[in-house]
Amino acid sequence: MSIITVATTKGGAGKTTLGRLILALLAMRGFKVAAVDADYNHTLTDWVTTAAKHPITVHHELDETRIVPLVSELHNSHDFVLIDTAGAASQATIFALGCADLVLVPISPSSADIVEGIKTINLIKSASMMLKRDVPARVVLTAVQPGTNIAEHIENEVAKATLPVLKTRLHRLVAFQEMSFTGIAPTSGAAGHQASNFLDDLAALGGLPESMKIAS
Ligand SMILES: Nc1ncnc2c1ncn2[C@@H]1O[C@H](COP(=O)(O)OP(=O)(O)OP(=O)(O)O)[C@@H](O)[C@H]1O
Ligand SMILES: [Mg+2]
Known part of the structure; x- marks a missing residue:
C-alpha cells in the first residue's frame, strides 16, 4: 500500500504540514515519491518547487476527473504517492479519498476541527x-x-466520537512549521522523535512503500 490522502473539510487543520513531513521523510530515505496537490491554493506544489531538498514529483490537479487517472499513473512509476486536498469538501476530495490506501485526517486543537474531522x-x-x-x-x-x-x-x-486515532500525537513545535521554508524534516529533538514514531505508525498500517525500513 502506498497511496496516502490527507484530508479534512476543516481549513488550516494541518493537512499540508503532514503531507510535507511524510514526503520529506520518504524522499530523504531515497524513495521515489510523488505528490498530487488537489488544493486550489497550491501550497504543497509551491513547497515542493521552492523548498523541498530531495526530488519529489508534484502535480497540481483540480479537475476531479483527472485525480484517479493521475494517481494511478504516478503509482505505477513511483514508490509512494501522497494526495493533499483542499480545506473544504469538493469532488476532487471524494476521488482522492476513493483511491487512497490510507487516509489521514488531521485535527488541531479546536472544536471546529473535531466537527469537521467527524464529518x-x-x-x-x-x-x-x-x-x-x-x-x-x-x-x-x-x-x-x-x-x-x-x-x-x-x-x-x-x-467520545469513537474516532480511529493514530497512536503518535504531533505537538505544536516550530520544527514542523519551519519545514515550510527549510524543506527539511526534523530528525532530532522532540519533533524528530515524533516524526519517527509517526512514520512507524504509518508503516504498521501498511501505508508506506513495501520496502520501507524505518531508520529510528
Ligand atoms: N504540529 C504542528 N506544529 C506547529 N504548527 C503546526 C503544526 N501543524 C500545523 N501547523 C501550522 O498550522 C498552520 C496550518 O497548517 P497547514 O497549512 O498544514 O493546514 P492545512 O490543513 O493544510 O490548511 P489549508 O486547509 O489552508 O490547506 C500552519 O501555519 C502550520 O505551520
Ligand atoms: Mg493545505
Whole structure:
C-alpha cells in the first residue's frame, strides 16, 4: 500500500504540514515519491518547487476527473504517492479519498476541527460503502499542546466520537512549521522523535512503500 490522502473539510487543520513531513521523510530515505496537490491554493506544489531538498514529483490537479487517472499513473512509476486536498469538501476530495490506501485526517486543537474531522470520517465511510472496500482512515492529533485543558478536551471529544486515532500525537513545535521554508524534516529533538514514531505508525498500517525500513 502506498497511496496516502490527507484530508479534512476543516481549513488550516494541518493537512499540508503532514503531507510535507511524510514526503520529506520518504524522499530523504531515497524513495521515489510523488505528490498530487488537489488544493486550489497550491501550497504543497509551491513547497515542493521552492523548498523541498530531495526530488519529489508534484502535480497540481483540480479537475476531479483527472485525480484517479493521475494517481494511478504516478503509482505505477513511483514508490509512494501522497494526495493533499483542499480545506473544504469538493469532488476532487471524494476521488482522492476513493483511491487512497490510507487516509489521514488531521485535527488541531479546536472544536471546529473535531466537527469537521467527524464529518470527514463519515465521508470516508460513505466512500467505502460506495466502493465496496474498506478505506482505512486515522485521525492525526496535531499541533497538540500537552498538559493544557484544550488538549484534554480534544482527547475526550475524539474518544467520545469513537474516532480511529493514530497512536503518535504531533505537538505544536516550530520544527514542523519551519519545514515550510527549510524543506527539511526534523530528525532530532522532540519533533524528530515524533516524526519517527509517526512514520512507524504509518508503516504498521501498511501505508508506506513495501520496502520501507524505518531508520529510528
Ligand atoms: N504540529 C504542528 N506544529 C506547529 N504548527 C503546526 C503544526 N501543524 C500545523 N501547523 C501550522 O498550522 C498552520 C496550518 O497548517 P497547514 O497549512 O498544514 O493546514 P492545512 O490543513 O493544510 O490548511 P489549508 O486547509 O489552508 O490547506 C500552519 O501555519 C502550520 O505551520
Ligand atoms: Mg493545505
